[in-house]
Amino acid sequence: MDNGFSSPRHDAFPAGLRVLVVDDDPTWLKILEKMLKKCSYEVTTCCLAINALNLLRERKDGYDIVISDVNMPDMDGFKLLEYVGLEMDLPVIMMSVDGETSRVMKGVQHGACDYLLKPIRMKELRNIWQHVFRKKIHEVREIENQEGFEGIHILRNASDLSDDGHSFSGEDLTSMRKRKDVDNKHDDKDFGDPSTKKARVVWSVDLHQKFVKAVNQIGFDKVGPKKILDMMNVPWLTRENVASHLQKYRLYLSRLQKENDQKTSLSEVKHSDLLSKDTAASFGLQNSINMHDAVVDSYRSFGGNLQRQNVETKSHRGDLKGIVSELKSETKRNLTCSIPDPLAIKGSQINFNNPFATLESKGNYAALDCTIPTPYCSEPPKIQLRQENKPLLQSENSFSQLPMHGALNQIQVEKRQSIPLVSSKSSITQRDNGGSIDIKPLYADDKTGYASGMSAVGTGVDTFSVQSKSHITDPQISGPISNTTLGMKSQGFNLGCLEDLEYCQRNILFGSEATSTPLDKDFQFCWLQGDFYNLNFGFQNIEMPEYCDPGVTAEVPIHSYDTLRFDYEYPHDTADYSVIDEGLFIA
Amino acid sequence: MDRNQSRRQISLMRQSLFDQGYLDEQFIQLEELQDDANPNFVEEIVTLYYRDSSRLISSIEQNLERNPPDFNKLDNIMHQFKGSSSSIGAKKVKAECALFREYCRAGNGEGCMKTFQQLKKEYGTLRKKLEAYFQLARQAGPAETASRPK
Numbered sequence: 001m002d003n004g005f006s007s008p009r010h011d012a013f014p015a016g017l018r019v020l021v022v023d024d025d026p027t028w029l030k031i032l033e034k035m036l037k038k039c040s041y042e043v044t045t046c047c048l049a050i051n052a053l054n055l056l057r058e059r060k061d062g063y064d065i066v067i068s069d070v071n072m073p074d075m076d077g078f079k080l081l082e083y084v085g086l087e088m089d090l091p092v093i094m095m096s097v098d099g100e101t102s103r104v105m106k107g108v109q110h111g112a113c114d115y116l117l118k119p120i121r122m123k124e125l126r127n128i129w130q131h132v133f134r135k136k137i138h139e140v141r142e143i144e145n146q147e148g149f150e151g152i153h154i155l156r157n158a159s160d161l162s163d164d165g166h167s168f169s170g171e172d173l174t175s176m177r178k179r180k181d182v183d184n185k186h187d188d189k190d191f192g193d194p195s196t197k198k199a200r201v202v203w204s205v206d207l208h209q210k211f212v213k214a215v216n217q218i219g220f221d222k223v224g225p226k227k228i229l230d231m232m233n234v235p236w237l238t239r240e241n242v243a244s245h246l247q248k249y250r251l252y253l254s255r256l257q258k259e260n261d262q263k264t265s266l267s268e269v270k271h272s273d274l275l276s277k278d279t280a281a282s283f284g285l286q287n288s289i290n291m292h293d294a295v296v297d298s299y300r301s302f303g304g305n306l307q308r309q310n311v312e313t314k315s316h317r318g319d320l321k322g323i324v325s326e327l328k329s330e331t332k333r334n335l336t337c338s339i340p341d342p343l344a345i346k347g348s349q350i351n352f353n354n355p356f357a358t359l360e361s362k363g364n365y366a367a368l369d370c371t372i373p374t375p376y377c378s379e380p381p382k383i384q385l386r387q388e389n390k391p392l393l394q395s396e397n398s399f400s401q402l403p404m405h406g407a408l409n410q411i412q413v414e415k416r417q418s419i420p421l422v423s424s425k426s427s428i429t430q431r432d433n434g435g436s437i438d439i440k441p442l443y444a445d446d447k448t449g450y451a452s453g454m455s456a457v458g459t460g461v462d463t464f465s466v467q468s469k470s471h472i473t474d475p476q477i478s479g480p481i482s483n484t485t486l487g488m489k490s491q492g493f494n495l496g497c498l499e500d501l502e503y504c505q506r507n508i509l510f511g512s513e514a515t516s517t518p519l520d521k522d523f524q525f526c527w528l529q530g531d532f533y534n535l536n537f538g539f540q541n542i543e544m545p546e547y548c549d550p551g552v553t554a555e556v557p558i559h560s561y562d563t564l565r566f567d568y569e570y571p572h573d574t575a576d577y578s579v580i581d582e583g584l585f586i587a
Numbered sequence: 588m589d590r591n592q593s594r595r596q597i598s599l600m601r602q603s604l605f606d607q608g609y610l611d612e613q614f615i616q617l618e619e620l621q622d623d624a625n626p627n628f629v630e631e632i633v634t635l636y637y638r639d640s641s642r643l644i645s646s647i648e649q650n651l652e653r654n655p656p657d658f659n660k661l662d663n664i665m666h667q668f669k670g671s672s673s674s675i676g677a678k679k680v681k682a683e684c685a686l687f688r689e690y691c692r693a694g695n696g697e698g699c700m701k702t703f704q705q706l707k708k709e710y711g712t713l714r715k716k717l718e719a720y721f722q723l724a725r726q727a728g729p730a731e732t733a734s735r736p737k
Contacts, residue, residue, distance in 0.1 A: 025667065025670055025671055025674065026635050026639060027635045027639055030635060031617065031620070031674055034620045071663075071667065071670075096670075097673050098666065118670055118673050119613040119673045119674065
């Protein structure tokens with residue numbers, strides 16, 4: 001079929017597209033196989049998610065796209081989705097007989113590039129190649145762009161155009177192609193045969209850590225693939241690898257933010273947008289951990305851009321476009337008003353701008369009034385965070401929600417309600433081992449899913465996030481659970497949390513051990529702390545790390561988990577905060 | 588003559604399955620997938636469906652015997668069953684699945700029971716009709732598979 005590809009090399013494309021289908025229903029598996037074969041695709045079927053992962057791992061470059069059912073006995077489809085996105089960076093399409101909006105949204109949040117409803121029609125399968133194509137374009141663009149933003153924007157535009165369900169019209173192709181031609185003279189070589197892409201780089205925890213460190217050092221707003229590459233000093237790594245990883249990272253962060261927004265319905269704080277880069281890979285989290293300060297700052301500046309990007313990224317996730325756009329607009333809104341300073345962003349995710357601004361969480365991030373330009377306007381008393389966080393917290397997987405809320409809750413604190421650092425500890429204590437933050441490689445925890453590879457990006461951070469899943473019972477997340485950042489991988493770490501996490505991580509390093517806690521939670525917690533401080537001190541965030549005395553933070557981790565919960569049950573967040581402060585600053 | 592008669596019969600039978608709401612568009616999709624490479628594709632798929640659905644039905648039966656029934660589990664199984672039924676376009680069966688799940692969510696054990704009985708009935712009827720249909724089609728000759736009227 002004519003896909004507009006100009007290069008003769010891929011005349012066959014999309015024919016020969018290598019598809020891996022995963023479904024526990026044997027009837028559907030057979031039907032899909034037949035349908036895909038009729039589309040001239042190369043099909044491999046699997047009825048177990050584990051088998052599918054093994055197949056993918058054995059042949060890293062063996063497949064172009066994965067189609068998976070959501071409900072499978074051995075592994076949740078969303079989890080598989082995350083693994084694939086993280087480890088192999090392949091486009092994944094989800095399928096289900098259940099078309100509930102929440103499920104579809106979850107799919108998108110986890111990084112699915114499309115969500116099909118059963119019964120599936122042939123025509124829906126015919127166009128799945130567009131997801132492969134789109135990814136290629138993105139990668140190319142990313143590489144091409146020093147800054148990265150433009151590329152993303154372009155891509156977004158392109159993908160938005162083309163990503164309209166499956167109606168990839170000729171015009172879209174043309175416009176996409178035009179963009180491609182205009183922007184990348186040497187696109188062709190990259191676009192070449194989709195099935196012969198270069199070997200994927202596996203972003204191990206160490207590598208990712210280096211990456212995040214480099215990003216932090218450079219400054220998020222000034223970051224660029226070349227700079228990162230130079231700083232990382234990894235001989236075999238190419239600029240392209242870094243570029244695409246950076247893009248994912250950003251997407252991830254923005255995704256987290258977005259999730260926060262969604263969940264918490266905090267309209268205000270759209271900071272998350274900034275952070276949330278919609279990336280299926282959770283690596284964002286890990287990065288976040290490392291990023292702490294730098295990130296914060298960079299986010300600040302980046303926030304504006306991110307916002308846009310996030311929004312777009314989201315939208316071009318296909319089916320959920322509509323939903324995304326809603327979020328987008330929200331986020332956009334939020335972002336604009338959001339805090340100018342990065343700290344604010346961090347906090348604001350929680351909305352630190354007004355530390356206690358109405359959290360009305362629109363989205364997952366406590367939409368703290370973004371309007372408050374001064375980062376910590378702190379009008380402490382009103383922390384309204386309470387809200388919305390609840391929904392976020394609930395979901396284990398979606399961390400994204402948590403972080404924000406949790407933080408918010410804390411923030412809400414009417415200024416200082418004693419946020420019992422300890423309270424949260426329940427969850428954390430279990431996990432954390434006390435001062436040391438185990439940055440458990442995310443892989444370790446398949447719960448979080450992402451741990452793999454992303455391994456503790458930040459030392460402490462990882463541990464938290466991963467583990468946070470479980471207990472964040474205490475809303476008081478006293479310490480920013482930086483660990484969570486790692487956890488972020490999972491679904492949606494709220495970007496807000498990420499930032500916090502970073503801080504938290506610093507502080508929290510201790511304990512967080514990400515015992516598989518859902519990073520989300522952790523993040524939030526961490527976040528709160530950071531934010532809290534920020535709120536009070538204005539951009540404390542930056543300071544926080546300093547304060548974060550690993551020893552001190554140990555307490556925090558626990559709380560962070562709780563905070564993630566944000567169910568905001570505790571209005572006393574502020575109070576805790578003070579406690580936390582001490583703890584943190586005791587260092 | 589016989590052949591023509593058979594063909595007409597098959598065609599009518601097939602049409603009635605649609606008209607009476609036993610099958611929906613998905614079945615036609617399956618028919619369209621059938622080709623020289625897979626001349627008995629539809630029947631193979633339907634056979635797979637029988638196997639899978641029998642297993643699921645007995646699983647539901649077992650779980651319904653428990654007291655109180657584990658609605659979550661039942662809902663999950665029924666979700667699978669619904670997905671499976673959607674693969675061949677078993678319209679009525681699918682509808683019963685949906686109803687069953689509603690009762691599950693409401694925690695209504697009795698409703699589940701009643702719906703399940705109804706579901707089994709529909710499933711049985713569909714199965715019988717399909718078997719008769721395929722048998723006739725086979726008798727009429729290999730080329731006698733139903734094809735979508737243009």
